Amino acid sequence: MNALEQTILLEPATLAEALQLQADEATRGLPLAGGTDLMVQWESGVRPPPPRALNIKSLPELRELQLDNSTLVIGAGVTHATLRRAPLVCEHAPSLAHAAAEIGGAQIQALGTIGGSIGNASPAGDLAPSLLVADAEVELASVRGARRVPVASFLLGYRKLDLAPDELIVRFHIPVLPPGAREGWRKLGPRAAQAISKVMGSYRGRIENGRIAQFAVALGSVAPTAIRLRGVEQWLIGRAIDSDTLAGAEQRAADEVHPIADIRSTAEYRRWVSGRLVRSFLEQLATS
Numbered sequence: 001m002n003a004l005e006q007t008i009l010l011e012p013a014t015l016a017e018a019l020q021l022q023a024d025e026a027t028r029g030l031p032l033a034g035g036t037d038l039m040v041q042w043e044s045g046v047r048p049p050p051p052r053a054l055n056i057k058s059l060p061e062l063r064e065l066q067l068d069n070s071t072l073v074i075g076a077g078v079t080h081a082t083l084r085r086a087p088l089v090c091e092h093a094p095s096l097a098h099a100a101a102e103i104g105g106a107q108i109q110a111l112g113t114i115g116g117s118i119g120n121a122s123p124a125g126d127l128a129p130s131l132l133v134a135d136a137e138v139e140l141a142s143v144r145g146a147r148r149v150p151v152a153s154f155l156l157g158y159r160k161l162d163l164a165p166d167e168l169i170v171r172f173h174i175p176v177l178p179p180g181a182r183e184g185w186r187k188l189g190p191r192a193a194q195a196i197s198k199v200m201g202s203y204r205g206r207i208e209n210g211r212i213a214q215f216a217v218a219l220g221s222v223a224p225t226a227i228r229l230r231g232v233e234q235w236l237i238g239r240a241i242d243s244d245t246l247a248g249a250e251q252r253a254a255d256e257v258h259p260i261a262d263i264r265s266t267a268e269y270r271r272w273v274s275g276r277l278v279r280s281f282l283e284q285l286a287t288s
């Protein structure tokens with residue numbers, strides 16, 4: 001028997017049942033959604049299989065996808081395949097749909113979930129930048145109650161989340177793209193599919209009377225978590241998008257990130273690409 005075969009799979013039928021199991025250390029299991037991160041970690045020995053795994057994939061409460069006034073509500077169990085195609089997501093959070101469409105390949109998109117992407121707490125998770133530029137919130141639940149936290153403060157560090165052991169990620173609340181605003185997403189990796197990003201990011205911005213009225217930009221794989229580039233954002237407000245603005249923003253973005261070198265890229269390349277990405281986002285915004 002291998003180590004994985006010794007894991008007990010808990011199969012709650014409802015969210016309430018799942019939270020009840022998680023409330024007690026003696027019955028708690030490691031949440032298992034699509035398993036596209038966990039199964040790889042267990043099989044490769046990066047992380048040992050846990051004594052108990054909590055199968056949350058089929059919980060109906062985690063599958064919702066709806067528009068609630070000007071907020072898109074997306075359950076933690078919604079897959080990348082659904083995110084990339086759902087008309088509500090394509091219309092109201094297009095960079096999230098675009099990011100989901102570029103995750104792995106069709107098999108990974110069919111299984112991987114938005115809750116698993118954020119729950120994995122990797123700086124290379126492709127969905128986080130789109131949630132950050134939209135000022136999205138994550139809703140967590142336990143038998144003690146529910147709470148909502150901005151995704152920006154939920155991501156505490158490399159593999160670290162503001163998530164208690166008895167809590168589950170239940171859903172995301174994403175403010176919709178405001179009228180007149182535009183979003184974009186771009187990923188740089190060694191190839192178009194099945195590749196973890198070297199650097200990726202999203203922006204949400206709006207031009208009014210020829211000047212930048214709103215600009216949010218977030219990058220991943222350039223710090224221990226995906227980050228908003230607040231310094232660049234503030235500097236850009238009120239500026240026209242001309243060659244000085246593009247050059248200034250590119251330089252400031254490169255200065256604001258804190259990339260590391262790893263097997264996927266050097267810190268210098270990531271810093272340079274961060275500047276170029278922000279420049280390309282502004283060029284896209286200017287031509288919209």
Ligand SMILES: Cc1cc2nc3c(=O)[nH]c(=O)nc-3n(C[C@H](O)[C@H](O)[C@H](O)COP(=O)(O)OP(=O)(O)OC[C@H]3O[C@@H](n4cnc5c(N)ncnc54)[C@H](O)[C@@H]3O)c2cc1C
Nearest residue numbers: 033034035036037038104112113115116117119120126169
């Ligand atoms: C071949 C391959 C290619 C990939 N390509 C990409 C890529 O291009 N871009 C990218 O971003 N990722 C990629 N991934 C990583 C992975 O597919 C995603 O991160 C995926 O979104 C994880 O979701 P999941 O549902 O499979 O998570 P799981 O593996 O089930 O879980 C991941 C983590 O999140 C926790 N978790 C899951 N759901 C919850 C919840 N509701 N509440 C609390 N904790 C929870 C789990 O306990 C675990 O720690 C790839 C993986 C593979 C194997």
